[in-house]
Amino acid sequence: VLGDGPPEEELWQVWGAARTADGSVAILSAGHSQVRVFDAGGDLATSFGREGQGPGELEFASSIALVPPDTLLVLDRNAMEEFLLDGTLVRSHPVGPIPEADGPTSAARPTSVTSARGLLARTSYRQESPQPGEIYRPRGGAVVVPRPGADPVPLGSYPGMEQERLPPPRGGNIVAPFGRSSSYAVGHRPEARFIAADNARYELHSYDDAGTLRRIIRRVKE
Secondary structure (H helix, E strand, O other): OOOOOOHHHOOOOEEEEEEOOOOOEEEEEHHHOEEEEEOOOOOEEEEEOOEOOOOOOEOOOOEEEEEOOOEEEEEOOOEEEEEEOOOOEEEEEEOOOEEOEOEOOEEEEEEEEOOOOOEEEEEEEOOOOOOOOOEEOOOEEEEEEOOOOOOOEEEEEOOOOOEEEOOOOOOOEEEOOOOOOEEEEEEEEOOEEEEEEEOOOOEEEEEOOOOOEEEEEEOOOO
């Protein structure tokens, strides 16, 4: 059990973890704007990071990955911070929204980092507002940046969460309970680095480091 100890060991808003070869576990405690490293016995070894927008600082951290043997990548809103396991800052890579990631009417913000320094970003599109009473799914998808500085590679169309446009005077949208939606994940193998799925298809799409579709896993569903 990790984080069930004194205040300096507590975890808050855990957005990822990475396990090293010696059994240590580095946990991104985003609520603390810190990485907390526990040894193989579960004891806190070190903590590093603090709230801020400068190099080595975290504001809205969302993902962590291990580059073997001892380098941690932490994705923040505007940068990818690279640390050693002892907390030493190696470098800070600027990261921001990817304009026109999947055409001239889209933009994407990275949400996950991989151990190969690749980035996964969800795409959003400018689109017309739905009509009152209309049930719809916003256009969306995902793109990957195979390595820092590389061009984004679209993974395809994965529509957003199903919702209904409320009529006046209420206005706004309401999300459909148990509605259709899309999900994404990052894997640990080069040939299965990015996983994308639209739950209306009963499929998982597996992409490699370059963003090439390598495998489709289907469930037979009547």
